[in-house]
Amino acid sequence: MASLSSEGEDWRAWVPLSSRPEFAAVTPLPQDDGPSPVVAIAYRDDFRETMDYFRSLYSSRELSPRSLLLTSLAISFNPANYTVWHFRRQVLEALDADLNDELEFTERVAKGNAKNYQLWHHRRWVAEKLGSDAACGELEFTGKIFCLDAKNYHAWSHRQWVLHALGVWENELDYCTQLLEEDIFNNSAWNQRYFVITKSPLLGGLKAMRDSEVDYAIEAIGTNPENESPWRYLRGLYNDENDGWLNDARVPCACLRVLKAKRNLKFALSTLLDLVCLGFKPNQEIRDAITSLRTSHSGEVGSDSDLAKSICSILGHEDPMRANYWTWRSGRLPQAAEV
Amino acid sequence: MGELAGDKHVKYILCVEKKKDSFESVVMEHLRLNGAYWGLTTLDLLGKLDTVDSNEVVSWILQCQHESGGFGGNIGHDPHLLYTLSAVQVLALFDKLDVLDLNKVTDYIRSLQNEDGSFSGDVWGEVDTRFSYCAICCLAILKRLDLINVEKAVRYIVSCKTLDGGFGCTPGAESHAGQIFCCVGALAITGSLHHVDKDLLGWWLCERQVKSGGLNGRPEKLADVCYSWWVLSSLIMIDRVHWIDKEKLIKFILDCQDTENGGISDRPDDAVDVFHTYFGVAGLSLLEYPGVKAIDPAYALPVDVVNRIFFGRC
Numbered sequence A: 001m002a003s004l005s006s007e008g009e010d011w012r013a014w015v016p017l018s019s020r021p022e023f024a025a026v027t028p029l030p031q032d033d034g035p036s037p038v039v040a041i042a043y044r045d046d047f048r049e050t051m052d053y054f055r056s057l058y059s060s061r062e063l064s065p066r067s068l069l070l071t072s073l074a075i076s077f078n079p080a081n082y083t084v085w086h087f088r089r090q091v092l093e094a095l096d097a098d099l100n101d102e103l104e105f106t107e108r109v110a111k112g113n114a115k116n117y118q119l120w121h122h123r124r125w126v127a128e129k130l131g132s133d134a135a136c137g138e139l140e141f142t143g144k145i146f147c148l149d150a151k152n153y154h155a156w157s158h159r160q161w162v163l164h165a166l167g168v169w170e171n172e173l174d175y176c177t178q179l180l181e182e183d184i185f186n187n188s189a190w191n192q193r194y195f196v197i198t199k200s201p202l203l204g205g206l207k208a209m210r211d212s213e214v215d216y217a218i219e220a221i222g223t224n225p226e227n228e229s230p231w232r233y234l235r236g237l238y239n240d241e242n243d244g245w246l247n248d249a250r251v252p253c254a255c256l257r258v259l260k261a262k263r264n265l266k267f268a269l270s271t272l273l274d275l276v277c278l279g280f281k282p283n284q285e286i287r288d289a290i291t292s293l294r295t296s297h298s299g300e301v302g303s304d305s306d307l308a309k310s311i312c313s314i315l316g317h318e319d320p321m322r323a324n325y326w327t328w329r330s331g332r333l334p335q336a337a338e339v
Numbered sequence B: 001m002g003e004l005a006g007d008k009h010v011k012y013i014l015c016v017e018k019k020k021d022s023f024e025s026v027v028m029e030h031l032r033l034n035g036a037y038w039g040l041t042t043l044d045l046l047g048k049l050d051t052v053d054s055n056e057v058v059s060w061i062l063q064c065q066h067e068s069g070g071f072g073g074n075i076g077h078d079p080h081l082l083y084t085l086s087a088v089q090v091l092a093l094f095d096k097l098d099v100l101d102l103n104k105v106t107d108y109i110r111s112l113q114n115e116d117g118s119f120s121g122d123v124w125g126e127v128d129t130r131f132s133y134c135a136i137c138c139l140a141i142l143k144r145l146d147l148i149n150v151e152k153a154v155r156y157i158v159s160c161k162t163l164d165g166g167f168g169c170t171p172g173a174e175s176h177a178g179q180i181f182c183c184v185g186a187l188a189i190t191g192s193l194h195h196v197d198k199d200l201l202g203w204w205l206c207e208r209q210v211k212s213g214g215l216n217g218r219p220e221k222l223a224d225v226c227y228s229w230w231v232l233s234s235l236i237m238i239d240r241v242h243w244i245d246k247e248k249l250i251k252f253i254l255d256c257q258d259t260e261n262g263g264i265s266d267r268p269d270d271a272v273d274v275f276h277t278y279f280g281v282a283g284l285s286l287l288e289y290p291g292v293k294a295i296d297p298a299y300a301l302p303v304d305v306v307n308r309i310f311f312g313r314c
């Protein structure tokens, strides 16, 4: 489509639409803001002109190459204008346009507008039409976005759709590992990892993956015990399976290692608290570690007679911003937790 | 700690409405109805809604309605649930819901529910739990929730629950405070909060408070004033708001004010906009800041407006 070449147009060399031959017969149509506008709109000249011409072609629903060009121009000014995108899809359908060009177009728009809802919705529409041919390209496309922002919510949502709808799961767990090597704090990548191990038809599901994933999460915890994501991931591996959670000796061991290092204790302590509340009986080593923390944090040694209460009180000191939360936890400990 | 510069914010909003030649107003053309909701709700929370001519606003809103029954973001724009909700909310602010052709609007909303209970935002079919909230909140305000399959709508939202107790945009998506507000709000409105693991979600939400006192929307992200609304409203709906440090959050929001020209920004020293001004003031409202009217955490409308809708005149 030759008309698309002007999307890379140099704006300093803007040719007014009124002087372009292909728009000679179009009467521009200004935005109607009602009789007495709630919000008066003023436009930059080139933007206003583009939108006036767009409105004109849109109101007559002219599905033509020059309409496609206008939507490109309008999108380059304001990619958030959803009406323009809607019209563009109608034009693309009517012209039976080559949608591979459209992939290129959206990729250009994505540079600098990667958090735009319309862009992603449009990309999805194109990929859906192209079907499985688009699968690998879509994974690559989201990969490029993640190089710039590895937590882009839209891109993750798009990628999950691609995996689900187009079934290209082969390398996804490795991809998660790669992203987590780059940034172990990337919660989006942890979420994607959970998505893969629970949903990929190739891996056998959560139960089959649990054992190795517990190791993976615990290793991540070992290097950064302050990292919220692997702790929640670890708990998620035993979602709704408290028996398994209580009986996996690797979990309290991981907590103990953090306690002994005496730094970044919050998630290790809260995990132990969770376990104790469910009936876990900590060994002497863990009890000693907690006791030693208690004495270093509160002046009144022995004021907390039970372990879970001690944990809550240490957490209240460790995490003063959420002191009320830890006090609340302390106030609703089950009888069984009074070990 | 500074104080809320309420009068300045009122001036700022009234001035944005009339501002010429600003790029902000140009890029907002298509979502002017959202802008009207943010601005007008802020004015109402600050007790200054009467400075606006309601008849003008109402007649403009009606011109944004499409023949399908849905509302576009401005005159001549395509209809979408996002703007339909804003239209209904603004009409509710002005006590003008009776200007609506009820069947027309509700038919539009009903037509967007999918087989699995989810909602599309418009005829183009994008699915997101945000749209579930828009549909449910709208229909509840219009007292026509019976028109959709609420049970399926709830089931879909519950299927978007994540391992940390939060919710994402679709099943399997990451927890995000904005999506959590939408899901918890929709569950609250439909009386389905028993599906929420309140303790787990409450802890995740209060972990969003960072050293500066502000709230972020996901782990390891920057604090932002708009999350004061999304996180706080969710915490209130599940009755866990006392788990955060309110004083520190109030200070963070107040630090994001432009005390000279009015308006609130996403974080201290950034440029202000209407969106963050609304979320900042709404956040302070949830924190019971003096001089700000109370806002309802589920309907995102002043409490007196919600009472008027459901309990007659106040």
Ligand SMILES: [Zn+2]
Pocket (backbone or CB within 6 Å): B224, B225, B226, B227, B266, B276
């Ligand atoms: Zn924000």
